[in-house]
Amino acid sequence: MRLAIVGGRVFDPASGWDGQERDIYLADGRVVDFLPAVDQVINARGLAVTPAGLEIRSPVAGFGQNFLRLWGGLPSPAELGHTYALLGYTHVHEPCLTLPTANYVHQELAALPIVDTSASLAINLRDVDLWLQDPQKLADVGEAWAYLLESTRCLNLRVVEPFVKFRQDFYRYRALTEEVVVNRLLTIREQMRLPLTMEATPALLTLNLPVHPGLHLSGLGAALTDEALLDRALHLLATGLTADMGLLPPAPRPGFPSRPVQVDLGWFQPFDLLPELEPQVARRALRLAVQGKEWRLAFSVASLLSLPLSSFSQVFAWLGDAASRRRDWGDVQLEGTHSFTDWLRATRLLPAQYLGLTDRGHLQPGARGDVALYDLLGSDTWAKNCQRCRLLFKAGELVVHNYEVVQPHVAKATYYRRTQAVPNKLVADLCQYRSLRPENLQVRVQPHQHWQQVA
Amino acid sequence: MRIPLEARIESAVCPGCACLCDDIDVTVVDGRVYQAANICLWGASKVLGHKRFHPKKERRRLAQPLIRHRGRWQTVSVDAAIDRTAEILIKARQPVVYGLTNAGCGAQAAALQVARQAQARLEPADLAWKAPYYQSLKKYGVFWATLEVIRDEADTLVFWGANPLHSCPRHVVRYSIFARGRFTERGYDERRLAAVDIHRTELADLVELFLQVEPGQELSLLQEVLTATAAAGGAVSKKARRLAAMLQEAHYGVIFFGRGVSYGPTPELLDGLAGLTARLNEHTPFVLFPLSTDFNAVGLYHLLLRELGSPLAPDFGAGEVSFHAEPLRWTDVDALLVVGADPFWFLSAAEIQDLHERRVPVVALSPVANRTTGHAEVVLPVALAGVETPELAYRMDGLPLSLPALLPASLPSDQQLLQQLAAALGCSHRGMACV
Ligand code: SF4
Numbered sequence: 001m002r003l004a005i006v007g008g009r010v011f012d013p014a015s016g017w018d019g020q021e022r023d024i025y026l027a028d029g030r031v032v033d034f035l036p037a038v039d040q041v042i043n044a045r046g047l048a049v050t051p052a053g054l055e056i057r058s059p060v061a062g063f064g065q066n067f068l069r070l071w072g073g074l075p076s077p078a079e080l081g082h083t084y085a086l087l088g089y090t091h092v093h094e095p096c097l098t099l100p101t102a103n104y105v106h107q108e109l110a111a112l113p114i115v116d117t118s119a120s121l122a123i124n125l126r127d128v129d130l131w132l133q134d135p136q137k138l139a140d141v142g143e144a145w146a147y148l149l150e151s152t153r154c155l156n157l158r159v160v161e162p163f164v165k166f167r168q169d170f171y172r173y174r175a176l177t178e179e180v181v182v183n184r185l186l187t188i189r190e191q192m193r194l195p196l197t198m199e200a201t202p203a204l205l206t207l208n209l210p211v212h213p214g215l216h217l218s219g220l221g222a223a224l225t226d227e228a229l230l231d232r233a234l235h236l237l238a239t240g241l242t243a244d245m246g247l248l249p250p251a252p253r254p255g256f257p258s259r260p261v262q263v264d265l266g267w268f269q270p271f272d273l274l275p276e277l278e279p280q281v282a283r284r285a286l287r288l289a290v291q292g293k294e295w296r297l298a299f300s301v302a303s304l305l306s307l308p309l310s311s312f313s314q315v316f317a318w319l320g321d322a323a324s325r326r327r328d329w330g331d332v333q334l335e336g337t338h339s340f341t342d343w344l345r346a347t348r349l350l351p352a353q354y355l356g357l358t359d360r361g362h363l364q365p366g367a368r369g370d371v372a373l374y375d376l377l378g379s380d381t382w383a384k385n386c387q388r389c390r391l392l393f394k395a396g397e398l399v400v401h402n403y404e405v406v407q408p409h410v411a412k413a414t415y416y417r418r419t420q421a422v423p424n425k426l427v428a429d430l431c432q433y434r435s436l437r438p439e440n441l442q443v444r445v446q447p448h449q450h451w452q453q454v455a
Numbered sequence: 456m457r458i459p460l461e462a463r464i465e466s467a468v469c470p471g472c473a474c475l476c477d478d479i480d481v482t483v484v485d486g487r488v489y490q491a492a493n494i495c496l497w498g499a500s501k502v503l504g505h506k507r508f509h510p511k512k513e514r515r516r517l518a519q520p521l522i523r524h525r526g527r528w529q530t531v532s533v534d535a536a537i538d539r540t541a542e543i544l545i546k547a548r549q550p551v552v553y554g555l556t557n558a559g560c561g562a563q564a565a566a567l568q569v570a571r572q573a574q575a576r577l578e579p580a581d582l583a584w585k586a587p588y589y590q591s592l593k594k595y596g597v598f599w600a601t602l603e604v605i606r607d608e609a610d611t612l613v614f615w616g617a618n619p620l621h622s623c624p625r626h627v628v629r630y631s632i633f634a635r636g637r638f639t640e641r642g643y644d645e646r647r648l649a650a651v652d653i654h655r656t657e658l659a660d661l662v663e664l665f666l667q668v669e670p671g672q673e674l675s676l677l678q679e680v681l682t683a684t685a686a687a688g689g690a691v692s693k694k695a696r697r698l699a700a701m702l703q704e705a706h707y708g709v710i711f712f713g714r715g716v717s718y719g720p721t722p723e724l725l726d727g728l729a730g731l732t733a734r735l736n737e738h739t740p741f742v743l744f745p746l747s748t749d750f751n752a753v754g755l756y757h758l759l760l761r762e763l764g765s766p767l768a769p770d771f772g773a774g775e776v777s778f779h780a781e782p783l784r785w786t787d788v789d790a791l792l793v794v795g796a797d798p799f800w801f802l803s804a805a806e807i808q809d810l811h812e813r814r815v816p817v818v819a820l821s822p823v824a825n826r827t828t829g830h831a832e833v834v835l836p837v838a839l840a841g842v843e844t845p846e847l848a849y850r851m852d853g854l855p856l857s858l859p860a861l862l863p864a865s866l867p868s869d870q871q872l873l874q875q876l877a878a879a880l881g882c883s884h885r886g887m888a889c890v
Pocket of ligand 1: 473624625
């Protein structure tokens with residue numbers, strides 16, 4: 001199928017196009033330079049033509065998320081897939097998959113229609129603390145993680161607790177500080193060349209983190225527990241570090257439980273699926289998002305429970321429109337706004353780069369034909385543009401037409417990294433702690449699931 | 456996939472109960488299970504096809520679809536049995552799709568589709584004690600842990616109306632009483648154990664504190680424990696005080712509750728247990744954990760929550776879906792489709808009599824003859840899920856496991872038949888002939 005999207009105003013931060021009128025050509029599901037003849041012409045006059053979005057931050061398939069549906073907080077997978085498509089997104093990344101929950105997360109991701117999916121393997125440093133203590137064994141750790149990354153079918157590694165601590169006093173002597181951990185992780189990263197994400201914590205932010213290709217800081221917003229940390233985060237971004245963050249609401253969503261919703265997966269702390277909202281932290285997160293637009297900061301919302309998909313355009317308006325900000329946040333002292341292109345960069349280009357999906361997030365020749373077209377209501381009110389997508393192409397196939405999903409069964413795949421690592425003794429040791437045999441820990445390839453390797 | 460007649464299958468998953476033990480090594484000879492290592496007697500009954508705890512008594516497998524005509528069984532084709540079932544469901548005003556806790560995820564999803572098409576109510580077999588549990592979570596919040604974490608960390612376990620030795624035998628060695636975990640290396644010697652039941656069970660010989668209560672007295676015991684754990688004083692019996700002290704001294708605790716809670720005022724009991732867990736949780740990790748028995752009960756609630764946003768029984772009868780926490784009244788039912796359950800095992804004589812007198816048609820999908828198939832108008836034999844057909848099921852802590860087929864199947868799976876039924880119902884509603 002050869003397609004021309006003509007007459008639209010194209011916004012593509014990767015190409016430096018900021019609303020210029022140009023034509024985009026798609027052939028066999030990819031963007032091409034030019035086509036002398038096409039099978040179909042899409043008239044995009046009056047529309048903004050952009051790369052499709054990639055969701056990198058909001059957990060949708062993590063273990064325990066289903067409990068949140070008790071409070072009506074999380075839509076069904078079918079609704080999620082449709083709503084993401086209607087917002088112009090074609091990829092959803094689950095940030096938290098663990099070794100025992102790998103099959104669970106992939107089942108949930110498989111249930112999302114339309115959008116492609118991927119996940120981060122969250123590694124529990126407590127499982128490898130003795131190996132981390134011995135510099136001679138770091139290569140083994142990297143090798144084991146590389147193997148687990150592929151066997152759990154994940155895209156990257158994520159360190160949620162960048163330290164080693166034990167709840168049991170008896171093991172206190174085995175604790176490792178953030179500083180030691182970062183040091184060791186960078187050595188492993190250097191040896192294995194695996195993309196590595198570290199969840200930001202207040203202690204981590206105060207460290208002298210080096211700018212390191214392949215090192216990414218995640219969840220910056222929630223870590224801003226005081227003003228000094230906001231300055232620190234901005235400083236780290238200014239040094240060139242890549243990061244992502246989730247925006248938080250100004251106040252808790254009404255009707256949601258004040259009781260905890262926590263899942264214990266054997267980490268130092270249980271995963272808090274409904275963390276208490278601290279208004280000052282939320283304000284700092286907003287300031288970071290606005291002030292960090294110059295740097296490599298990707299964002300989405302922190303949780304679909306506190307900021308549901310239906311409120312995305314309102315959330316993005318906080319970045320692009322000072323009046324919306326004042327309305328929802330009151331007297332927040334904040335200069336600057338995101339332009340439409342800034343927003344596209346943070347929700348398309350940077351997430352794609354972070355996930356290593358080089359053919360996504362831009363419209364240059366060779367990119368996959370994932371294109372979202374929005375009504376162009378005016379560049380100063382761009383947040384309204386992205387309320388709903390007029391047309392969405394996924395790999396050149398029309399998925400949304402006139403604000404409606406027309407192809408709910410479009411092909412979708414789960415992306416994972418091919419490492420070709422072989423299991424070593426550490427893998428055997430790690431599996432030994434599990435309550436499932438290694439064969440049953442591995443992700444089972446269901447016939448209806450389509451997998452796509454990333455090298 | 457073709458299953459060879461002779462094979463050695465390692466790390467198979469047992470569909471005997473919600474433990475879904477994944478360390479079963481099976482030897483197949485001549486298309487039959489010759490040997491199954493690591494399996495308990497309960498699981499063996501499923502895999503080897505004998506009666507529970509009676510290895511010498513074989514269970515009678517059903518071979519052909521049957522329709523009862525003027526009181527006599529007639530062998531019919533699968534298509535005819537499906538058509539008759541569709542007819543029954545369409546004619547009914549209040550049809551119910553019942554059971555499903557002993558069915559794989561594929562069958563459960565297909566049954567949900569059938570319930571939608573037939574505008575029926577879908578009733579999980581263990582709704583009586585699971586609905587109040589989920590309602591209590593909604594009120595008190597959730598602290599959940601996987602069995603692996605419980606094995607590794609929990610030093611205090613309470614079994615309330617639950618006897619794992621009967622409902623999920625290997626639970627005690629793999630995850631609870633005797634299990635050795637990463638931080639519980641001495642297993643049994645390192646744990647404090649208590650049990651509350653209306654009967655003296657085998658647990659009485661294993662636990663430090665066994666509280667046998669009169670039927671109907673569980674709630675007052677629980678209230679006394681709540682009082683004892685609260686800062687404010689109040690009259691508390693010695694046994695309640697001992698249990699409360701044990702709970703408060705825990706470093707990591709779990710309250711396993713089982714079907715036994717359905718004898719008491721279940722909503723109040725679950726409310727009390729969840730409230731107690733939440734209170735204990737303010738100081739130390741504590742989990743309230745339903746000890747599901749049927750192999751995929753958890754999968755069913757997972758499906759309902761995920762697809763419909765509620766773990767309660769959905770009723771598609773009124774055009775829009777409504778949800779019920781109360782178990783159904785059998786006197787309201789006018790057609791019953793049973794999958795993965797045997798309700799006639801526990802229905803009272805009066806309830807069965809009433810169903811007979813009102814000529815409520817019963818359709819049973821089952822691999823074996825049981826009390827429900829004995830009362831059914833239509834019987835559809837199915838392959839054994841997780842033994843003869845591959846399935847997916849959720850372990851009691853919510854982790855999904857793939858169950859491979861161990862033996863070749865000569866019968867269709869319940870999932871296939873339910874999908875066929877859903878298609879037949881879809882066609883009938885649109886007035887089309889199904890081809
Ligand atoms: S405990 Fe349950 S799953 Fe494990 S072998 Fe026995 S019946 Fe099977």
